[in-house]
Amino acid sequence: MRGTVAIVGRPNVGKSTLFNRIVGKRMSIVDDTPGVTRDRIYSKAEWLGKEFMLIDTGGIEPDSKDIILSQMRMQAKLAIEKADVIVLVTDVTSGVTANDSDVAAMLLKSGKPVVLCVNKCDGIGDLPPDFYEFYNLGLGEPIAVSSVHGHGTGDLLDAVFEKMPEEGGQENYSEDAIKVAVIGKPNAGKSSLINKIAGEERMIVSNIAGTTRDAVDTLIQKDGQEYVFIDTAGLRRKSKVNEQIEKYSVLRAYMAVDRADVCVIMIDATEGYTEQDSKVAGYAHEQGKASVIAVNKWDAVEKDGKTMQEFLKKLEADFSFMSYAPFVFISALTGQRIDKLFEQIKYTYSQTVRRISTGTLNDMLAYATARVQPPSDKGKRLKLYYMTQASAKPPTFVIFCNDKELFHYSYQRYIENQIRETFGLDGTPIRIVIRERGE
Ligand code: GDP
């Protein structure tokens, strides 16, 4: 992964068109995980074999009725904070505007690498005369792009990668530290949890710089295990102006998830499950991250003997797309079951990094296929020859068979269930890759 690129610029210059053009096919993958494909503001992208993250700051609108300029400033600030390279998009048909100049000056002052994109240069051949006035923004050579037709996007990405810092932010945590992202909607209790943990004398806490300038992480040592809580400075300081903007907090959560080994998905028990919870949880799931679901403010819920069971039943239905994730009912306020939360984080981590030997896997496969015969179609039967674990985080298994077409979803589910029944792997998603022999 080579860094993060943010797109900024006035409304209607073509930011989201450019974003979609660069992200391309990746996003057209249909996935039934809630929330993932709906927010097209943050995505992995690829150029000449190099992966990077792309943010469309235009998708992040303040809730208030801000005038365009202050909105652009806010988006530019976000880009300066989060990105390694910024692409300022302008529009050749409207020329350089005062707002373009204002944001260009702001980006220049930040010292962040900027690439200037002059969009809507649709004609092939000679550039429109207005093109040359974009040199006046002082951001170096403008790059002519037509996001609609796709020309110029290659030159644009070449320029972006020329300016990408070499080793975009090295993390120097010990190998054994577990990286944890605490995610959830505003007011779920994330700050309270981090402050509670950091305030406990039994734990050793220190601040360490994360990958981006403002993402300061918190290192915690508990019972001989190191945990790095990602991007917690804002939470501990409780300066949460930006957290109020929903899309900003979702973006921030996405970026924390990307760096995490284990996600703590925090739900507010007094409110129950919401749409926003499914967004970040869905993202963690899609990225293959292990998760623990913390149901917070449990102290504030009126209880009788059955309350927890009833809550659990409802939440299990809400989170059925990630049924592997354990639930812990906590109170960040009183500290109730925070020890249990740490235990679950540690256990879940041990599962997501697990490696299972090929011999053991094939014993399981032999047993599973003997118990429920693989399906057949038009006289041809599915044969599963061999299974091996290709990688961890999340555990990814490759199964070789005679014909992929015969390996129906229902039988894949059966094999996945057999893997879980045999090996556990609680808390972590698993992936199955199907190959035909000879592939
Ligand atoms: P955003 O508000 O900056 O995200 O802008 P959009 O991506 O929504 O684009 C605004 C309008 O400009 C849409 O009607 C696009 O179809 C159009 N547009 C975007 N890129 C180009 C381009 O390269 N050429 C032309 N002619 N129109 C474009």
Ligand code: GDP
């Ligand atoms: P954040 O926005 O997710 O960081 O949420 P905060 O930590 O700022 O908490 C939001 C509000 O919920 C504050 O008023 C907290 O005091 C309250 N709160 C947080 N955790 C708990 C809890 O476990 N129990 C109760 N009763 N209130 C809590």
